[in-house]
Amino acid sequence: MSNLNKLDFTALEVSGRNYLKWVQDVKLYLIAKNLRLTIEEEIDNPVGEAEKTTVMIFIQRHIHDALQTEYLVEEDPRALWVALVDRFDHQKDIFLPEERHDWQHLCFQDF
Template sequence: MSNLNKLDFTTLEVSRRNYLNWVQDMKVHLTAKNLCLAIEDETDNPNGEARKATTMIVIRRHIHDALQTKYLAEEDPRALWVTLANRFNHQKDIFLPEARHDWQHLRFQDFKYVNEYNYEVCRV
């Protein structure tokens, strides 16, 4: 079932491509709603059940439907946050070497137009 409400930012895709952006957007959004404590390490941060429930609603609303189904049994926002991080937080290992390679081998003379070069620089 698709989310019918307008989302505050893009949902976390199953393909992992937008995980880093999603994490930053989610942290900012939860901080703005004063819900960030529910996903942080709970050493001295007791959270009420209402705050945890609200945080779960926000997180589930912004993840792909397949991920919602997979993590349906998860009830704690901190546990869901850690589970998603363990699953998707390998972006630096996957994309950073490729980006470094592209940046090191990017040459101005390989492009016919300056706009093409600028586009490729921004993409890397």
């Protein structure tokens, strides 16, 4: 993966194994740069082309090369975000309850 040099955080893997962490990192970065509106629904949120391009470049840099190739036709950061959410967001339903369960049992083991 040639795009992994000097990344702000770990790139999204093809398997989506690090999706939950990746989403959190991207959202925090976009909030810090005041670009969050580019991935949200456009309800009276006029976003300039420069901001969209900046976010598109950022997201493309932080996904695996195979995902870049797969979503090559996406030109809007909102459309790319929705496509990635549709593909990987089911992990919240699968992994979060399991992790909460493991954490609760781990806390009881400490005592």
